[in-house]
Amino acid sequence: MDINSSMSNEIQEEHHEGEGEGVEESDTKICDLPDELLQLIISSLSTKDAFRTSILSKRWVDLWKKISKIQLEEGEPEKREQFLDFVWRLLLDFDCSNLKKFSLSCEVGEDAPQINQWLHGFINPTKIEELNLDLKGIEEPLVFPDYLFTCGTLTEFQLCMKHIFQIPSRVHFDGLKNLILENIIFPDSSTTQPFFDGCPCLEELDLLNCSWLNVKHVCISSPLLQKLIISEGAGDDDDEDDLGGPNVSNCCNIVISGTNLKSFSYDGDFRNVYSLYSSSSVIDAVVKVQAHEWWNEGCYRDVGYSAFSFLKGLSNVEKLHICDAINDTGTLLGHLPLFRNLAELSVGDHVSPIELSCEALLTVLRNSPCLQVVDFLGGVSLPKDASNNSYKILDPLPTCFREHLKKVNIYGFHGSSVEEVLAMKFLLREASVLEKLYVFSPATYLPYERVMKVCKRVARFPRARRCKIEFESLHKNKKGNGVRRCKIEVESLHKNKKCNGVKGKN
Template identity: 80%
Template sequence: MSNEMQEEHHEGEGEGVEESDTKICDLPDEVLQLILSSLSTKDAFRTSILSKRWVGLWKEISKIELEEGGHEKREQFLDFVPRLLQVFDCSNLKKFFLSCEVGEDAPQINQWLHGFINPTEIEELKLDLKGIEEPLVFPDHLFTCATLTKFQLCMNHIFQIPSPVHFVGLKNLILENIIFPDSSTTQPFFYGCPCLEELALLNCSWVNVKSVWIPSPLLQKLIIQEGARDYYDDDDNTLDDDEDDVGGQISNFCNIVINGNNLKSFSYDGDFKNVYSLYGSALVIDAVVKVQEREWWDEGRYIDVGYSVFSFLKGLSNVEKLHICGVALLAINCTGTLLRHLPLFRKLVELRVGYLASPIELSCEALLIVLRKSPCLQVVDFLGGVSLPKDASLGPLPICFMEHLKKVAIYGLHGYSVEELLAIKFLLREASVLEELNVFSASLPKERVGKRKKGNGGDGDSGGVTIVVEDG
């Protein structure tokens, strides 16, 4: 290229491009505070050494995150937070997150909660409090805060609930490991949350509550998890993980009634230590029902659990996606007469069955009835594998096998069991519109992993089904 052409080329490179000399220090305070709010609280605090202008900027950020980090940093943490509270302007604070060990410092933690939580501005509050030795006292103004939209509380202790409770704007509530004090304060708490759209009750203890009604007309998503035990120890006000369920019986159970006419998503994972009644669930399209089996369960307990599972399923007739574990299906089997009263799942298109490493028999009566009552089913995932005993009788085939079932996935296949192979052969033979079978196995020989086979519809082959074998 000639010098003349090079000059012309360089002259034209900058045309239409306007260079900007804007630096971060030229941005308005409001923008800088948004940037600082995206940093960790300690990093935002450190910017005060940059210049005189930055000294006050961090004091008005909208988010504070305080995490102890570890026992070796506790002394530094306990020193930093009070100094922060002394100089920080909480009038603009919209998001406050605190995660720490409480121990013997409950009075100091109480001061932090009262200081940082501004009832006229706070929108999101997340508290993860461990090792509580005496009750924490939450500021009364928190429970009548009109601006709070998201509240997450995790603590293995009694939740001291004042009166009144009036969360007019609260949409997302997550309660984890807390111990509800009694019926007289727990019931008004849920009455005071009329606008909830998402509710998660994770391993909470209801031993002090006989019954509670949760009226949530706007609720769209509900998650319930229950741990292995639900005992209350009077000496330390914490859940006692060392006691066994005496004599195989559950004591101190709570009747929990949930009314959610707009509920779209529902998930239960636990051992039904409490009795749940779900009303207004006709709009649920995505549901999970998992049961945690206990060693001490006898036949009577399986029947009780079966009735609880049935109670959930009868309210989920319009579900489109359903995940149900094998224990839940076996429990319904134990009830006998309830099987024929399961609802018709007219809209169910995707069914997930079982847990990882927990295979289910294809001849399980409850599973077969669910399949027969799901005429539009298109996808089935066996998450823990599937088998078929040699002399099993499956009765009439589900309609979906002949009209809609297009895809089956089997996880955790061993590949050496005759019962596993019989189940696969049955699916390939009887699911006449099946298009794809995915098999995930960690124990199959490597040369068999990843291979695909497409049948041509001849006798004994897969009838045009694509078979995919993957490692997993």
């Protein structure tokens, strides 16, 4: 029994009522199209729907067997045997000579030998262009076909598996442009370095929660690399010693050299040592830190130094997102580079506000003379003592406040402290060319009346003539079934310098 007969009853039941009408419509609209075009149309469907077309007429029985895309995704655990049987029958009936895109997402478990055979069967080294593998629960090594690593047609490769990545001795991806590796464990330095060296045409590289425990040193260098994303998630204890700190002996020295790199993003806990070279081309950068509860003052200081080392290589960025970890770098702040091209700056996280008097923040602001937009992702505050002595603490005032800063976005207003209002007062007063202050409150427990009261108070603060203020907040519906979004706008000052009224709308 082939794959057609194995699923015919199910398909006929689902399409029984409209089958005749569907065939008639196909005959009147696409029956005259050549097989090649029909196969292209079928390839845009899911694999299951592509197979369903085999019941339309005799002509369609074999058309699906030569489509260019296969997507296989395992469903519920209780249907695993059906899934395994379907894939085997598919492999027997399907013509893989035309397959350009292959995607497989499934639990491996004890069936690694079967998965290995699937990979060898579906991957055609002379045709495959896009390969996406999401393999879970691996109990024994998967063996990828050696010819995959010398495939000249492959342009996109995405691999997600929490297991050792078996890399052959010879790697050469002539056309690989996009590579995403997630949760994989690199085997050792001797095979990991040749792997990256064998990707000379990479334009985008994502390394998501990968383990470098077995690797001492690696250099990632590609003349065409334009975008690099590195994520090291908190919660993986493999790199921590018994005392709750990073295991320095297991750190990997990762050197990044990108002469054509445009976008760089790091989000993690700096469990490895990174060095960034030849990065003057980067215009969009993110440096975020995932803190651990067990971190002590020394950990924060070390992480601050690591974040600082990244910033040193990002002096030409136009957009930058940083956390406040660099505040622990002490005297190194005086050596922070001048960000001459920086136009958009995002600071902090979505958890807690950053102090406007923070030494690291002030240093970045002072070193960004052309800054136009600042986003405070977790809110911003100004302590009372700093507010009373703002001219001393914030002296010298960043040049951008007087010349270029047009918009300030505060995304984490909680309305729980006067320090938040003091920060807004200072920003409105000192940013003499500011055109808009946007304040968003995600705290649904904050009453609308409280937001309106704060807005009216802020509306009385001195500010640039053209500056508009906009408050936006979320509030629970009175019946408790959902959330509504409210917006309050404060118009700009008239020439007579009187503050306009506040307009609110739900």
